[in-house]
Amino acid sequence: MTTPSRSKRPQQSGDEAAVRGRILEAAFAAFMKNGYAAASTNEIATHARVSKRELYALVGNKQEMLIACISERAKRLQVPAELPVPHDRETLARILSAFGTQLVREISDPTVIAVFRLAIAETTQAPEVARTLDAIGGGTSRAALRKIMTQAQKAGLLDSRPTELVEQFYGLLMGNLMTGLLLGVVERPKPREIALRARHATDAFLQLHPGANNAPV
Structure with missing residues (x-):
């Protein structure tokens, strides 16, 4: 099964956008409470205080609701617009x-951890949850990181393929953290711990990749 594309809907007014937001909140709550397969559009419509006709018109079917819920959260994984283009190692x-x-x-x-747990729990009943999460959530973060790596490679700061660089940095950054969070055996790191983790991953990554402009002569 291929991951469905997001529906192209007309631009919404402020009122419609607010109603759509209520629908997505109700849908997400239903998915978390009952699981994706067992969540019903009737329950979602009731909690969002809309008719099923409005629900389908503004968001779509249950799978489109799931995609919209994940997509909203995936927006936060894009590269911030204010980040500069890397032109030297310090900037990178x-x-x-x-x-x-x-x-x-x-x-x-x-x-986000709850969404991943939902995808794992629904692997048999609704495998599209995991596919959607991987395509939209994981795809967004990796695409953003690949953009950074591609820019750095073009500037001569890195000398490997961007796809390989993405996976290496991602591995150094995350380590076993995600497994621990999903199992509930570690706590979410505090802001200072997160910043330190990112710095250490960056230092280790750059040591592994001196880059064309920094390689020994």
């Missing part, structure tokens, strides 16, 4: 550290 280090801090902060959010 600042960019990777800032992005790493943002990524760990967002991924370790209890709501």
Whole structure:
């Protein structure tokens, strides 16, 4: 099954956007409470105080609601617009550290962890949850990081393929944190711990990749 594309809907008015927000909040709550497969559109419509007709018109079916819920959270994993283009190692280090801090902060959010647990629990009944989460949530963060790596490679600061660089940095940054959070055996790191984790991952990553402009002659 391919991941469905997001529906193209007309631009909404302020009132419609508010109603759509209520629908997504109700849908997310229903998914967390009952699981994706057992959540009903009737329950979602009731809690959102809308008719089923409005629900389908403003958001769509249950799968489209799931995609919208995940997509809203995935927006926070994009590269911040204010990050500079890396032109030297010092700038690249600042960019990777800032992005790493943002990524760990967002991924370790209890709501995001709840979504991952939902995807795991629904692997058999509703495998589309995991596919959607991986395509939209994981895809967004990796695409943002790949953009940084591609820019750094073009500037001669890194000398490997961007896709490989993304996976290496991601591994150094996350380590076993996600497993621990999903199992509930570790607590969400505090802001200072997150920043320190990002810095250490950045330092280790740059030591592994001296780059074309920094390689020994």
